[in-house]
Amino acid sequence: MGELTVFIIEDDFRVADVNRQQVEQLPGYRVAGCAKTMAEAFDILEDTQLQPDLFLLDVYIPDSPGLALFRELRIRFPEAGIVFLTAAKETGTIGEALRGGAFDYLLKPVSFERLQQTFSRFRQQHVLLSTRTELFQQEIDLMRTGGDAARNSAQTEGQLPKGIDRLTLDRIADIIRKSPAGGMNASDVGTAAGVSRSTARRYLEHLTAAGQVKAQLNYGDVGRPERKYIPSE
Incomplete structure (x- = not known):
């Protein structure tokens, strides 16, 4: 199996760059794109016809009140995994994300080891579901x-x-x-x-x-x- 593609949605470009660097250190993954807003994300995805295997996103996106972006991604990309990397600790938000099908919910700042654990588990699941x-x-x-x-x-x-x-x-x-x-x-x-x-x-x-x-x-x-x-x- 080849590399799995990741699309990062994070409004702070410095954090997005750190996330990109960390993801690209993980074996079997590559970052296919980054966006700062929901509108920018869907513009890029539509223009490139990209179908990411995994989205890495923050809760606090300027044009995405609450979990609007998360819900839209679930509709448009039902086969993609979604991992939150965010500072949002509210139980209501976390509960909705997990009930809605988020693969994992990581709080900032996350250690590289914890990020690696999530991505390793996602790849294992992806391999099993796509080959069996x-x-x-x-x-x-x-x-x-x-x-x-x-x-x-x-x-x-x-x-x-x-x-x-x-x-x-x-x-x-x-x-x-x-x-x-x-x-x-x-x-x-x-x-x-x-x-x-x-x-x-x-x-x-x-x-x-x-x-x-x-x-x-x-x-x-x-x-x-x-x-x-x-x-x-």
């Missing part, structure tokens, strides 16, 4: 909580979900690490590991959710796309 036809509960949980936090917690506690044992997990992980360039499907992994296809699939999805394995769909000439697993880079 179905999701398992563990993957939905991963999108909601963030993969790094989930992995760190699991590693710290040394716990595995019910139905996953360490020896089999390590064996399947090793099989994928040594797999051919095109990856392996669940049946092939099951045969190599000496387990059933459904068991192999369960372990492979656990490894995928943990970020140790990547799943990809290979489309053939006929029939349903084949799901193959490859090592994470």
